[in-house]
Amino acid sequence: VDDRKVTVDSLILGALRTTPDGVSGIDLSSKLGLTRAAVWAHIEELRRLGYEISASPHQGYRLLGSPDRLNPDDLMCRLTSTRFIGKDIRVFQKTDSTNDIVGQLAREGVPEGVVVFAESQAAGRGRLGRRWRSPEGKGLWFSILLRPEMPLEFATQCTIAAAVAIVNCAETILGERPEIKWPNDVLFDGKKIAGVLTEMDAELDRINHVVLGIGLNVNFDQKDFPEELRGAASSLKEIAGKSVNRMDLAEQLLAELDRMYSRVRDGHFTQIANQWALDCSTVGRFVRVSQGDTMIEGHAEMLDESGALLMRDQNGRINRVMGGEVQVLNSDELRKSRNTGRE
Ligand code: BTN
Numbered sequence: 281v282d283d284r285k286v287t288v289d290s291l292i293l294g295a296l297r298t299t300p301d302g303v304s305g306i307d308l309s310s311k312l313g314l315t316r317a318a319v320w321a322h323i324e325e326l327r328r329l330g331y332e333i334s335a336s337p338h339q340g341y342r343l344l345g346s347p348d349r350l351n352p353d354d355l356m357c358r359l360t361s362t363r364f365i366g367k368d369i370r371v372f373q374k375t376d377s378t379n380d381i382v383g384q385l386a387r388e389g390v391p392e393g394v395v396v397f398a399e400s401q402a403a404g405r406g407r408l409g410r411r412w413r414s415p416e417g418k419g420l421w422f423s424i425l426l427r428p429e430m431p432l433e434f435a436t437q438c439t440i441a442a443a444v445a446i447v448n449c450a451e452t453i454l455g456e457r458p459e460i461k462w463p464n465d466v467l468f469d470g471k472k473i474a475g476v477l478t479e480m481d482a483e484l485d486r487i488n489h490v491v492l493g494i495g496l497n498v499n500f501d502q503k504d505f506p507e508e509l510r511g512a513a514s515s516l517k518e519i520a521g522k523s524v525n526r527m528d529l530a531e532q533l534l535a536e537l538d539r540m541y542s543r544v545r546d547g548h549f550t551q552i553a554n555q556w557a558l559d560c561s562t563v564g565r566f567v568r569v570s571q572g573d574t575m576i577e578g579h580a581e582m583l584d585e586s587g588a589l590l591m592r593d594q595n596g597r598i599n600r601v602m603g604g605e606v607q608v609l610n611s612d613e614l615r616k617s618r619n620t621g622r623e
Pocket of ligand 1: 376377378379380401403404405406407408410412414420421422423465474475476477493494495496
């Protein structure tokens with residue numbers, strides 16, 4: 281059974297995309313069980329949304345161009361073979377935070393895999409209570425509902441799987457792999473291009489749901505960043521030197537997230553963890569992790585099977601770190617930290 285939410289517009293866009301040479305009005309109407317007038321009305325609606333569709337007696341309807349707007353029907357018709365993610369896709373022009381919308385849907389009992397995008401967020405949230413700038417049309421701001429019937433540590437696995445999916449996808453555009461800063465920041469040349477905010481609703485030993493919130497800077501120019509972020513943040517456009525089509529990117533990213541999440545669900549997290557360790561600039565370095573008032577320093581050794589960072593302190597003890605803000609120590613800081621350790 282396929283439980284995808286299919287609309288007439290998504291069927292029409294699907295037909296137009298699979299037959300670029302044109303599809304006749306008769307074919308469309310018989311395929312969709314609609315009158316030709318009804319098909320025409322839908323075509324008109326798609327044109328109003330910015331789709332460029334030609335109509336001729338010879339070639340029928342042809343898709344000539346699509347707008348730089350996120351369209352749920354269009355995404356639905358492109359993502360026909362995902363296992364979990366994107367069977368229901370919604371787009372808001374503006375919202376406070378897509379994580380809140382998905383949290384609300386989760387409490388209403390919506391099945392896993394629903395994806396909510398926003399063209400802009402008025403109150404986008406980052407990790408550690410930070411704000412996440414989400415101006416209109418410049419990025420992909422979205423959240424996914426997951427319901428893994430698994431113990432708590434799977435939430436961390438989902439986050440790590442998401443970071444690897446973003447890196448895989450960015451590599452196809454940039455020709456080079458960005459790096460991951462533990463636990464889930466995606467950086468290129470030391471500048472942040474994406475982040476993941478995972479929020480979870482759980483009982484003692486089982487997850488009720490996970491909201492995976494992803495922010496990816498796509499078509500930002502430096503001037504679009506507020507002053508305090510200039511130099512610290514970047515975007516795919518800036519690195520690639522040209523604008524990136526957000527719909528194509530959204531399609532690829534959701535497909536990749538589905539592949540990675542499937543691996544987590546199937547118990548193959550180790551494969552992802554290995555890739556993560558290769559991409560992660562934190563592993564193998566001396567780092568300081570701050571969690572509120574506490575701070576741990578040590579050598580970041582590796583990730584364990586639940587996604588926690590294993591850090592060896594000066595006494596050789598291994599600490600398991602689940603979250604916090606990480607900073608790679610430079611040689612001065614390292615010397616200081618060693619000296620303090622000896623006192
Ligand atoms: C971080 O690096 O601090 C995480 C940033 C996560 C931002 C995304 S944008 C979509 C979703 N909605 C939010 O409010 N935040 C996440």
